[in-house]
Amino acid sequence: MKTADRKNLIFLCFGSLFLQVSALFDGTHPNLLYANILQIDSIEINTWRNNSVVPGLSRAISLDYHYSMGLIFWTDVLEMKIATMHIDNMLNINEDIVRTKIGRPDGIAVDWIYNHLYWTDDVYHHIQVSNLDGSMRRTLIDYGIERPRALALDPNRGIMFFSDWGSVPRIERCGLDGRDRQIIVVTDIAWPNGLVIDHKDERLYWTDGALFQIKSSTLDGKDVKTIIKDVKYLPHPFGIAVHDQYVYWTNWEYKSLLRTNKYDGSYVETVQRDLTSPMDIKLYDSNVQPNLGGNVCGYFNGGCSHLCFPTSPWSERNAKYTCSCPDGYDIESDNQTCTKQGGNAQLIIAEHQSISRIDLESLQSDALDVTGLLNTVAVDFHLEKDLVFWTDVTLKGIYVSYLSGGLLSGLGIRKAIISEDINTPDGMAVDWTYDHIYWTDAGLNHIQVSNLDGSFRKTLINTRLDEPRAIALLPQEGLMFFTDWGINPKIERCTMDGSKRYTIITKEIRWPNGIVIDNIGRRIYWTDGYLQLLKSSTFDGTDVFTIVQFAQKTFPQPFGIELYDDQIYWTNWNDKSVYTVHKYKGNDMKPLITGLKAPRNLKIISKETQKKGTNLCGNNNGGCQHLCLPVPTNLNSAGYSCICADMFHKDNKLECIKKDPAELVKDEL
Structure with missing residues (x-):
């Protein structure tokens, strides 16, 4: 033919x-x-x-x-x-x-x-x-x-x-x-x-x-x-x-x-x-x-710059239609015009003796204006308050500074909020809704919480821990996830007051260095530096699958992990880089940033990563004298728990009373 x-x-x-x-x-x-x-x-x-x-x-x-x-x-x-x-x-x-x-x-x-x-x-x-x-x-x-x-x-x-x-x-x-x-x-x-x-x-x-x-x-x-x-x-x-x-x-x-x-x-x-x-x-x-x-939006889209929708028949709004904006845009005061939310997403990376900030679009980088860092491991931020927090395992402390630079109340460009009774703070997470900071201590084998200024410090977990490392929070649901890379490696889930602990991952895990929560997908993701892989599961530890399995000869040492849109970002100890890959498909893996000094943990600064939820503790701190911590809301819970700082106990009136010496000895035992 x-x-x-x-x-x-x-x-x-x-x-x-x-x-x-x-x-x-x-x-x-x-x-x-x-x-x-x-x-x-x-x-x-x-x-x-x-x-x-x-x-x-x-x-x-x-x-x-x-x-x-x-x-x-x-x-x-x-x-x-x-x-x-x-x-x-x-x-x-x-x-x-x-x-x-x-x-x-x-x-x-x-x-x-x-x-x-x-x-x-x-x-x-x-x-x-x-x-x-x-x-x-x-x-x-x-x-x-x-x-x-x-x-x-x-x-x-x-x-x-x-x-x-x-x-x-x-x-x-x-x-x-x-x-x-x-x-x-x-x-x-x-x-x-x-x-x-x-x-x-x-x-x-x-x-x-x-x-x-x-x-x-x-x-x-x-x-x-x-x-x-x-x-x-x-x-x-x-x-x-x-x-x-x-x-x-x-x-x-x-x-x-x-x-x-x-x-x-x-x-x-x-x-x-x-x-x-x-x-x-x-x-x-x-x-x-x-x-x-x-x-009803007519030929001119109701005057809306982007989206125009008719209102429902039972709406109490006195309008036939409403203007709305695409994700990533805000409506202006005229209720018609949408403007792009300011600023690109940025990476902040704990780099041993510095903290780097990198624009995700341009990949332009600079270092935060903080000095005197010796061995930073964990880093996190509070976008609304313009604060950045980090841990230093050599200085044995947790520090805070402004994201945008400047002095902290005349005390210099950084401030130690936790500097006593702390040994190896490998992991740290900021609760941006209830304004608390959580951290793990691999030297003292416990997990603690405090206010953002370090006050009302409380030990939440100090049993069945060997080498606690990474920690991640879901404030709107009162959930906390943390990893332990000790003799019995595992990932656990509990409420943010430290109660209702569940071990959810115990198999195919050795060095769970980093963990991040995907609230939208209802999953957690973690790195394993020994097994050289990225894995994921649902919140209860089921439906486990491997995103990336690295070749043993490359020995990449994945450590910190972060999530933004559909992409996973993680640091690599071995070649001092940040990589990215699709969170479901595991394809298109590529190096995003190379030539770093000693990248450990990383976070992405964006309004999307810290969407402000409802603070159930309210203006009166939920009636709590010390800490008001979020927990899951159900028939038996209002969604928060009143907790007293260490060395205090709670009486029937929710007041925190200082413990007498006998009680302190009993606690130590």
């Missing part, structure tokens, strides 16, 4: 596929679009003809479309991305529009009026929005949410519905800006996998994978009805769609697509069987995306 003939044949094959797909979506026949893991397929309703729309995918889970623009969007949880393609794309050329800071996007929804894209993330535990091209990305909901999954939008009313299948399964609704949240379904619900709005009947439908049922309610969660509950037909329902008098759903167990009467669940019918792994499903039809009231 001649080359020209072969090219013509290829063109004819692609052209045939193009004509097939174009005919399917010409608007004359409604179609069912469904994600089938490795591809996105369509089924023409009535003829039940099945066609491939987007082939060659890795693990497609959720999908949606913009009818008037002819765009299909889908999520891929294996490649951790959101992609799009035009429905008339003859060569199946698709575009990745979200690839960074994305974990497991289980749910996706398109706003066809305001032209926004919404998605849930089961790894980052949040809901985000962006323009249809992935720009102007904003986190709408990242609190009070555990396992977000399905999404459904009603842009005509300005409402978003989402499901959460965490420890408190539920369905919520809110405005398209993520505000005015309301829980509308919380009973008889376990795994709400799929959501769909029936615009004709103004009802919400959902599948429940654990309770083998499909239910519906009004848009405010009332008049809940069970459409069908049958383990035979719904052993694991996932995606859901509505068309005319039918409700359609995908079935994981039977790898099939079924439908039944949407009012009473009668006449169950299998529409398609022997599928690969059917996930989300959408009805492709113009009636699914009506535009009834127009765009």
Whole structure:
């Protein structure tokens, strides 16, 4: 066959596929679009003809479309991305529009009026929005949410519905800006996998994978009805769609697509069987995306410089819409203009006899204006108070200075806040919400805490420790993680008052030098200088996996570790460098900074790394006389604990009374 003939044949094959797909979506026949893991397929309703729309995918889970623009969007949880393609794309050329800071996007929804894209993330535990091209990305909901999954939008009313299948399964609704949240379904619900709005009947439908049922309610969660509950037909329902008098759903167990009467669940019918792994499903039809009231943001985007959202129908705000900013931007006083948050993220590195500060974008560096350092190991900061703290294991102390330079109350450019009864402070962490400092002491085998000025010093843990080293805090949840590289190496978790200790990592660990918390991903990451690796686990020590395993001959000696966006940063003792790598994929490892003196611990200075949470101790220190330390909030706890400094005990009135000599001797014993 001649080359020209072969090219013509290829063109004819692609052209045939193009004509097939174009005919399917010409608007004359409604179609069912469904994600089938490795591809996105369509089924023409009535003829039940099945066609491939987007082939060659890795693990497609959720999908949606913009009818008037002819765009299909889908999520891929294996490649951790959101992609799009035009429905008339003859060569199946698709575009990745979200690839960074994305974990497991289980749910996706398109706003066809305001032209926004919404998605849930089961790894980052949040809901985000962006323009249809992935720009102007904003986190709408990242609190009070555990396992977000399905999404459904009603842009005509300005409402978003989402499901959460965490420890408190539920369905919520809110405005398209993520505000005015309301829980509308919380009973008889376990795994709400799929959501769909029936615009004709103004009802919400959902599948429940654990309770083998499909239910519906009004848009405010009332008049809940069970459409069908049958383990035979719904052993694991996932995606859901509505068309005319039918409700359609995908079935994981039977790898099939079924439908039944949407009012009473009668006449169950299998529409398609022997599928690969059917996930989300959408009805492709113009009636699914009506535009009834127009765009309240208007032609000029409501005067908003970036994002404009309609307010919810039940909002108490006296406005039809609200202006919002992408992540990393702040709204100005006019409530319309967004400006980029000042300053680039910076690295600070404890370098033996100096502390370096390096701009993450330009990689320009300078040294903090502090002198007299002999052997710095740990470093941390308090951004709001403009303070930097460090430990010196030769001087046997913890010191503080200003991040921006200058004198500390006339005492010079540094101040020792802890200089007595301290031996080897290898690890240190600052609580930027409750204003405390925590540190490990490998010489005295304990973990202590104090106020930022060193006052009200308290020993939290002094048992079952051999060589405590790294420490990391999660103030908004009252959790502390620390490492021990002694005879029995381990990583432990406890509350920030030192109680409720749990050993979470004991296997494949020798020298856990550094540890960092990923609050968004709900994981911890650590370095091991002996085993020469970077590892990660969930907060309870499960789902352990290796990010990077270095070749033994290189002997890199990873020590300090930090996390920013999707990247891990760590110091390398051996070649005096800082490296970076993707926190999930472990690929694209590269040296970021070389030629350092003796890098130990490092931190990234950014508003994102020290987001200010709620201080439950309040203005009155929670009624505590000495220390008010955060602990997890539950039915038996208000979220904090009153603790007295060493050499004091607490009486019934929460007052701290100095211990008598006999008590001190007993404590020593």
